[in-house]
Amino acid sequence: MIKSIYSNTLKSFFFKLLIFLVFVFITDRLLGAMLKKYYFKQEAGYDYLTTYAIEKTSADLLIFGSSRAANIFNTGMFETQLSLSCFNVGRYGEPVFYHYAVLKTTLKRYKPKIILLSFDAGNFSTYQVSYDRMAVLLPYYKDHPEIRDIVALKGPFEKAKLLSNIYPYNSLLLPIISGNIAYSKRKFPHLNGYITLEETFTGELQTIDYTKETALDSKKIAMYKAFIQDCKEAKIPLYIICPPYLINSIGTDASIIEAKKIAAENYIDFFDYSSDSFFTTKPTLFADYRHLNKEGVTLFCNRIIKKIKNAN
């Protein structure tokens, strides 16, 4: 008798649990499909630029990097002066994992003629947020198997989380809405990924002491090496550039030292402008301490273009 009640309780429990899980599963599939549809329908915003970089661009010259790439490398200037089509893949706050993932998807589709990689101080620093920021790649995980190993670095349970169809669009509801309205398209013109900064720096100069010991992240270094290696194997000329900072620096950043060393070992040009006195003495060329403004960009890009012309 007791056994029968117990077994009925269990049956009822598992039945209710099953219904609940099916309910969640169906909602997840339906909402996930809807989010996917509208995510890839976006026509403006950062996610749109990432989709364009991963799935559409066929530009001759690709520029990789963080916000410093997006704000400093004026695609229009490169196109005019080098007579090459150009797209800026740079994305705010994104570290080398993102750059390498986008490179892999690109190389699967076509072979660009030149690649520029914008390198930042602290790019190899141990910083958990760098891994969290790979979340921007989640919408591409299912359709781009080539980036799965990179995305898996985000966390040990990423594959399990990606069983959900909604999870890849976590926290993207508002950006998806924004990217699908006409207003955003007017506010964020395409400009091949280049985002102009008009303002002029007005704050006080920071002093950054690079002599303090910093731990470097071996996974980031490995990813940087892989980026170089893939470019070499595809025989694509690669230039690594560190744009200027408006700071008083003590010593040199450990990541830049390491990146330069690896570039030299691979016979890759590394143009280090991080403390170039031409820029660092002119605050009017900066929008903030990390980003050149429109005027600074013009001067900086002219120099880079000249170097690329000389190298070729």
Place this chain on the structure above:
Amino acid sequence: MLFNSFHFLFFFVIVTTVYFLLPHNKRWLLLLASSCYFYMAFVPIYILILGFTIVVDYIAGIFIEKSAGKRRRLYLIISLIANIGILCVFKYYNFINENFSFLLHGFGLSNPMPYLSILLPIGLSFHTFQAMSYTIEVYRGKLPAERHFGIYALYVMFYPQLVAGPIERPQNLLHQFRQKHSFDGDRVFEGLKIMIWGLFKKLVVADRLGIYVNGAYNHLDQQDGMTLIMATIFFSFQIYCDFSGYSDMAIGAAKVMGFDLMTNFKRPIFAKSTGEFWKRWHISLSTWFKDYLYFPLGGNRGTVFRTYINLMIVFLISGLWHGANWTYIIWGGINGFYLVFAIITKKYREKVGELIGLNKFPRFNVFVQIVVTFILISLSRVFFRATSVADAFAVFKKMLTLKGSIFNDGAAIIIYCFSAIFMLLVVEFKREFYTGSLSFSHNKNFWVRTSYYCILIILIILVGVFDGGQFIYFQF
């Protein structure tokens, strides 16, 4: 192992399943082993510290029970010294040492004591207080000493509440380890519901607000007054959802296995006075201090002045319990002062209420009381959140100027933050003021209940923050 991680999800499912499959007399062993694993997932070596206090308090409990008079008292003191001693070494040594150095420096002397580079064992203050309540209760004769070492160890180590409470009392928890918990589907669902709501509070509200709060408080020099006011308000919601979210998950996880843990929060957002706030906030700690410190100090049985002193002592120590930093002590002091001030001014405040006619509008009066209490508590939390006293004063200084615009790193963050607070307030408001009316979470209709929790889960996946990290109270 964090409650908001996949690691815990797998752990919880496996432990709970095996728990119900095992015969009753073997279950304590499973719970103890899984609790050890749970704790060791943080810093394995610290299990030895926990083990040491468990052994000391277990033996002390038996000795206290067997002896009488001064000897009985001596065993209690040994147990308390062992517990507080560990707290002092791991939590307060460097703080005491720093202040001692500062004092000696004033006299032109140097401090010979070294700085200890040690990590604070996770949840140390929680399980130490829980262990202390056991020996005190045995000493008071309200509880027989536990003879089963495994059961006693489980009382201290029971994984759902091991690292951040609720700080249980032996009378409530110990006997539950001996009770046979048969599988009860309704109870399991009830526990899971509490866990889902806790997870929602943590991932959707607390960790979302945390992004803004951390952005503001970690770069104080770049923020203006308006930003800091908003960040401080957000922090009040963040810490509530972070901590009560943990408590909900702990209570829910225990409930699934058949255990009833004490209620730790009763919607403190709706407290109408600071006194009421402390009856609703971290109840297990408030009652711990009331039972084991405030009453032994004399409570409110002496003169009025003595009551004020007792209240101040309790709150200053409560501040110190939270962390070895002057910010926490000041935070405790401010909250103690609120209570003392409330008692002193009670008559005058009532008269002012009558004079301006607030009493004629009871609902509006309640609203004003809730808002004022929320503001007072939020202001005190500036010290709780700031990393130093100087930073806390800098925040107040900027708040007073009200200069500048609100820090806005993309409109989405602000919209998410306000939406999260709105959702929280709707649910909490309903639970506070309309308990008997329409309920989605406990609706009689299965499909309504199922839909409600399905929506909560979908919201967690859609807008929850999955990289938010650990719970704020783990550091205590």
